[in-house]
Amino acid sequence: MKARNHLLSLLFAATLLVTAISSSADVVLPSVDSRFVSVKEINPSRDAGYVVGDKLQRTMILTVKQPYILIKESLPIVGYEHRYRGQVSGIELTGIDIEEQRESKQSVYTIRLEYQVFKIGRVAKPAILRGEIVKLRQQGSKDVKQFRMPSFNFRTSPLSVYGEVNLKNELSPFVAPLKLHADKEWLALKIAAGVLAASLLALLYILGARTWLPYMGGAFAKAYRKINKLPEDEQGLQQAISTVHAALHQVAGQSVFGNGVEHFLQTKPAFSVAKPEIERFFALSRQIFFDSHTPLDLGMPPKQWLKKFCRQMRDCERGLRPEVHA
Template identity: 50%
Template sequence: MKSLKKYWLAIITSPLFILSVASTYALEYEELPDIKPGIVSIQIQEPVRNVGYTVGDILTRNMTITIKKPYQLIDESLPIIGYERRYKGQLVGIDLSDLKHVKKEHSDDVTHTLSLSYQVFTNNLVAKHGSLPQEYLRIINTQTKEVVKYRIPSWDFAISPLSIYGAVKIESDMSGFRGPLLLDNSNLKQYLKVLLTVLALSLLGLLYILGKYTWLPRMGGPFAKSYRLIRRSPNTPQGLQQAITSMHQSLNTTAGMSVFGGNLNEFFEKKPSFKPIKTEIEQFFALSRQVFFEPNAKHDIGHEPIKWLARFCRRCRDCERGLIPDALDSKV
């Protein structure tokens, strides 16, 4: 029970303690002497604009402070993140939200790179002044143990209201910060996306049609179609006739003329890529002659002409695609 009372007492008294410590720091700074000129040099990079900020915005000051030895920055004097600043007892509404500190020692001095980010927690019905507060740093002379102060100057800016107070005729408001008034175009964007998709699909379809119904060059040619048909052809006289007819049609389509055993040289002149399979083409015409015209004629294709035709057609397909045909004895 006693310990519980202790906790409550600590919770209640802690803000009072913090407040008393803060006021003690302020008093300490006022009492400390300023550092002599020439010891500390500073370069500050302020935010790019000094107007147009409102509640929630974060403003960052980047600064490089160089302190000559034997003076040295007391790190504990750097601003405290989250510390609420007051002016004449009122909260100013600009708090340090982030601090980055990089220290680099040289032979004669030390360079401190500070990045101070302040967040605006205040607003008004009309524009009002705001400022990133001045900060005091304590610096100690390491030889004499004398402690002095250095002031980082404040930076003024304007805090804008979130909305304009009262009735405003928007067309007459020529504020450059407002930006152009935009119409809602989300439906049009959606519509545009749909149309672009349709256009893309149409172009793909057109490409497919112009490519003679093939997705890649030299694919889906006459012999590729014949090959699919011949592989499905039954091993019957009708199937054989159908397969040979399909091969004839493919040869004719490829040559752009009717190809016969008597004009093969003309065919090879037109399509030199088929020259490697000249012997097989002649064998094919001998087979065709036996099947369609002269049953007594002989050919040297063997007893399974359908299988031979499938292999032959695949070689023709290779020639059609500009490839070197596979060996005829490879498996289907």
């Protein structure tokens, strides 16, 4: 019977001890009293979606009224980890920085805190950045006041889901979707698409005989564009005639002369409608290059006639019926 009483006493004492330890780990302290200190907090912009390894920055700005000052030694040190009912929270302080600004009636302390998440779970769970305890003392006095700063609630998320999970139970409205930052990939994709588009355009340009539109690559189309750029003088006229000769050469696949017009038209019947103009062109060429006595009446300045003739040949080249009669 005596032994039984001892055992009960021991159990009661152990229960009291556990209760006492648990209570001492989560000391209930008064909130910030505005008579002595005011707090301004800058919390992380989001409160969910944190996974193991993520860091949270938090800034507390304490305005301590005179004659009190902050006891800096009361602030936690790097590596400190809150406990709740004897269990570590899994949120560790990884950086702390204090700035002090003393004024006549108050002192402003800017405390920058950095925490890192070291907890992982299979589902999203609530977590907390528990408010740190700050102690104030009155200068020249042993009076010390301590307050707990406001805490910050957030949620941690699992890196990935293993096994079967009942989403209905775990579908927390606070869980934000996991988003990957794909800005660089998007940029690379846009650049690659741009390069691909430019390459395709270049390929089309090359396959299209270096022209941007169909039929622009024809010999007479090119000659027409070139003639328009030549100067309006004797040399420009000679160059223009040479350009048309070169176009005829290109179309026929060989040199074409005045006595070869019939053969040219037999092999390229699309130009047959322009036969009189072709013959006049050779007369013009002969007059300019070989025999100035060659009789010729174009009815307009040679360069102008040549442009019209070249446009007519270009139309023939494109399979059109020439609209301009030179």
